[in-house]
Amino acid sequence: MRSRMLLSITAGTAGGAIGWFLQETLINYNSLVHASALPNEPPVIYSMTHTQVMILMMCVGGLPGLLLGCVDGVVTGDRRRLVTGGVVGLIGGFLLGSVGYSIGSVIFSVLGGTETPSAVGFLQNVVARGFGWAPLGLGIGAGAALSTLSPKRIGQGAVGGFLGGFFGGIVFDFASFLSAVPQTIVANRPIDVGGPGRAIGFTAIGALTGFFIGLVQELMKDAWVKVLAGRNEGRDFQLDKPVNILGRDERCTVPLFGDPSVGVQHAAIQLDTRTKRRTIVDAGTPSGTIVNGQQIPPGGQVLLQDGDMIRVGSHRILFREKATTKKVGTQISETPRSSSVVGSPMPSHLCPYCGGPRDAGGYCRCTPVPAGQAAAPSIAVHYGAPATSATTMSAAAPVLVQHSTAAVEGRLTAIDAPGAGQVFFITAPNITVGRDALCNMVITDDTTVSRNHAQITVNNGVYQVTDTNSANGTYINGQRITAAQLSAGDVIQFGNSRYRFE
Numbered sequence: 001m002r003s004r005m006l007l008s009i010t011a012g013t014a015g016g017a018i019g020w021f022l023q024e025t026l027i028n029y030n031s032l033v034h035a036s037a038l039p040n041e042p043p044v045i046y047s048m049t050h051t052q053v054m055i056l057m058m059c060v061g062g063l064p065g066l067l068l069g070c071v072d073g074v075v076t077g078d079r080r081r082l083v084t085g086g087v088v089g090l091i092g093g094f095l096l097g098s099v100g101y102s103i104g105s106v107i108f109s110v111l112g113g114t115e116t117p118s119a120v121g122f123l124q125n126v127v128a129r130g131f132g133w134a135p136l137g138l139g140i141g142a143g144a145a146l147s148t149l150s151p152k153r154i155g156q157g158a159v160g161g162f163l164g165g166f167f168g169g170i171v172f173d174f175a176s177f178l179s180a181v182p183q184t185i186v187a188n189r190p191i192d193v194g195g196p197g198r199a200i201g202f203t204a205i206g207a208l209t210g211f212f213i214g215l216v217q218e219l220m221k222d223a224w225v226k227v228l229a230g231r232n233e234g235r236d237f238q239l240d241k242p243v244n245i246l247g248r249d250e251r252c253t254v255p256l257f258g259d260p261s262v263g264v265q266h267a268a269i270q271l272d273t274r275t276k277r278r279t280i281v282d283a284g285t286p287s288g289t290i291v292n293g294q295q296i297p298p299g300g301q302v303l304l305q306d307g308d309m310i311r312v313g314s315h316r317i318l319f320r321e322k323a324t325t326k327k328v329g330t331q332i333s334e335t336p337r338s339s340s341v342v343g344s345p346m347p348s349h350l351c352p353y354c355g356g357p358r359d360a361g362g363y364c365r366c367t368p369v370p371a372g373q374a375a376a377p378s379i380a381v382h383y384g385a386p387a388t389s390a391t392t393m394s395a396a397a398p399v400l401v402q403h404s405t406a407a408v409e410g411r412l413t414a415i416d417a418p419g420a421g422q423v424f425f426i427t428a429p430n431i432t433v434g435r436d437a438l439c440n441m442v443i444t445d446d447t448t449v450s451r452n453h454a455q456i457t458v459n460n461g462v463y464q465v466t467d468t469n470s471a472n473g474t475y476i477n478g479q480r481i482t483a484a485q486l487s488a489g490d491v492i493q494f495g496n497s498r499y500r501f502e
Contacts, residue, residue, distance in 0.1 A: 004236070005214030007071050009207055012164070015064030016206020020199050023059035027052050057098040061140050064206040065093015068144035068157075068213065075235060080250045085147040092143025100139030100165075108132030122177060129169040133201075137165020137209050144213070152240045153217070160216040164209030172201025223278055223321040225269070230315030231258040239278065243270045246312055247283075248437055254317070260424075260442050261287040261313040267296075269304065269319075278304050278321065286425050287313055410463055412441070412492065412499040424499070426463070431456040433494055434470075448472045448495030456486075463501070465492060472496075 032048065048056070069089020073082025112121065113128030141161020145154045176197030223239040237244075237254045244253035247266040254269075256262045263285040271278050282289040284298035290311035291302045302308075305324040310317040410426040424441050432439040434453040435446075441456075443449045450470040457464050463486040467474035475493040476484050486492070490501045 004071065004075050005211070005218065007074060008068060008210035008214040010210070011067035011071055012064055012206035012208070012210025012213075013203060014206070015067040016060065016203040019059035019061075019063040019206070020202040022063070023056050023202075024198065026055050026059070053101070054098070057101055058094050060202045060205070061097025061101070061136065061143070062090045062094035064209060065097065065140050065143040066090035068140070068210055069093075069147055071144075072148065076237065076255060078250055078255055081147070085144075088147035089144040092146040093140045094143070096139030096143040097136055098139070100135035100137070104132040104135040104165075107135070122173075126170055126173045129173040130166045131169075133169030133172070133205065134162045134166040137161040137163070137168060137205055140165070140205075141209050141213055148240075150240045152220075153238070156216045156220055157213050160211075160213030161209045163212040163216075164207075165205055167208050168201050168205030171204045172197045175200040222323060223269075223271075223319075225254055225310070226318045226320065227254075227256075228316040228318055230256060230313075230317075239269055239271075241271075242273070243268050246317075248442075250437065256312055256315050257437070259313040259315065260422075260444075262315065263287075264438060264440070266312050267310075276323065278319075280304055280310060280319075286427055410458070410486075411502050413502065415491065415498040415500055416496070426456060426458065429458045432468075434468075443494060443497055446495050446497045449497060450495070453494050470494070 027048070066086050066089045069085035069087075069092070070082050071085070073079065073085050108128050108131070111124070111128035111131060113125050113132060114121075138158050138161045141157035141159070141164065142154050143157075144161075145157030148154065174197075217238070221238055221240070224236050225239065226236050227233055239253065241253060245265050245268050246252060246254040246256060247264050248256060248259075248262045249264045252265070256266070263283060265283055266285050267283055267289045268281045269278050270281060279301045280289065280291060280296070281301040282296040282298060288298070289296045291304070292309055294302075296302055304319050304321065306319065306321040308319040310319060412424045412426070414420050414422040414424075428440070431441055432452060432455055433441045433443065433449075434451050435443060435449050436451040439452065443453075448471075450468075450472070452468050453470040454474045455466045455468055457466070464483060465474060465476065465481070465486055466483040467481060472495045473480045475481065476486070476490050478491075478493075486501045488502055492499050492501055
């Protein structure tokens with residue numbers, strides 16, 4: 001989480017500094033200051049126009065919101081979250097920041113704040129400025145977290161932004177007051193003296209908002225997972241939703257890329273609102289979900305506690321939870337321990353550690369191969385639910401799609417390198433094939449395969465392959481087909497990749 005906090009501070013600082021520079025370039029503040037008609041009176045400062053306020057809010061609200069909104073995407077390595085977070089953060093920071101600015105202006109006036117620095121009532125002005133800028137920071141922080149669609153994360157952003165805005169306002173007034181006299185003496189006429197204050201204040205509000213957002217998230221988080229091995233190794237993911245999906249879909253709370261044995265929606269960690277405890281639910285994928293070395297039965301669930309080790313395909317994931325840390329107090333290790341598994345015992349033909357099927361010799365994916373012996377073919381199993389099932393997910397109310405647990409009757413064995421020997425089991429009546437991550441059978445090593453290349457359907461035990469308008473075609477035993485029935489021993493070719501149907 002330290003890297004996330006550092007990234008939040010960096011993003012907020014950059015957003016505030018860039019925003020200050022742009023608004024200082026686009027808004028002529030000196031045109032707003034005029035000499036007073038009365039002698040020995042401070043200069044008159046006119047209010048900004050509506051257009052100038054919108055420019056100000058886009059710069060100091062939208063830009064920090066944009067960069068802070070990108071933090072999640074950078075941390076998870078997810079380009080979709082990066083783009084979505086940035087766009088939503090820009091719009092949210094601008095709109096909510098504008099609302100906060102309007103509210104803050106009223107608060108500033110009610111508390112007796114003035115735009116003309118003076119020694120008299122300086123502390124009152126500082127307090128008024130702090131509370132006047134706090135709603136602006138609140139809007140920026142909440143806007144930056146809108147893309148998560150998590151009320152908890154939005155609330156954390158709002159609290160962090162409020163604190164950042166409050167202290168940023170205080171820094172602004174001190175900097176403006178200290179630089180006012182020298183600027184006025186040098187200019188020898190009424191000028192805007194808020195430039196140095198804005199430079200420090202707007203940068204500070206971005207930096208402090210990023211800092212407090214990271215700090216508040218760290219203090220208020222109650223459950224998260226850390227990927228110890230796999231594509232996102234070393235990264236943390238907060239479990240801040242009632243249902244948190246683990247899988248190959250980019251929209252999952254915990255995205256697990258780079259392993260075809262991981263399902264589009266592989267498992268879910270869900271919160272029991274009554275007991276405030278979390279359980280992991282397996283979606284019935286063929287490769288299964290393993291907790292502390294024990295396979296979860298298809299569709300079963302396990303009550304989690306701090307330090308539990310979860311295996312999903314080749315990914316090792318450490319579950320962390322503050323509540324059970326206090327209750328359990330045990331040292332975290334990868335040693336399997338008994339779990340409260342709901343469902344039938346683990347089948348004897350599956351390895352309890354890697355979840356893969358054993359061959360005739362009792363070997364599986366995690367069995368060390370003795371010297372001089374050939375390694376058993378690697379097995380990669382994924383899918384069971386059609387790819388379109390992923391569209392049922394939503395960040396507001398995610399739904400874990402239970403996969404088919406029907407017996408495996410058909411399979412495709414890769415003939416050509418680099419995936420030679422890899423086996424794909426057909427466990428659903430509708431299997432999509434292609435390079436797209438949402439396909440059930442993903443072929444990533446062959447650029448001649450289209451994103452959505454073909455479809456395999458099963459009806460009353462009859463298997464049929466249908467080409468879905470792919471660029472390079474689908475072949476059976478060397479003959480290009482549009483749709484054809486499959487027989488045992490047929491060689492299917494998608495692009496340049498060939499598989500034997502059994």
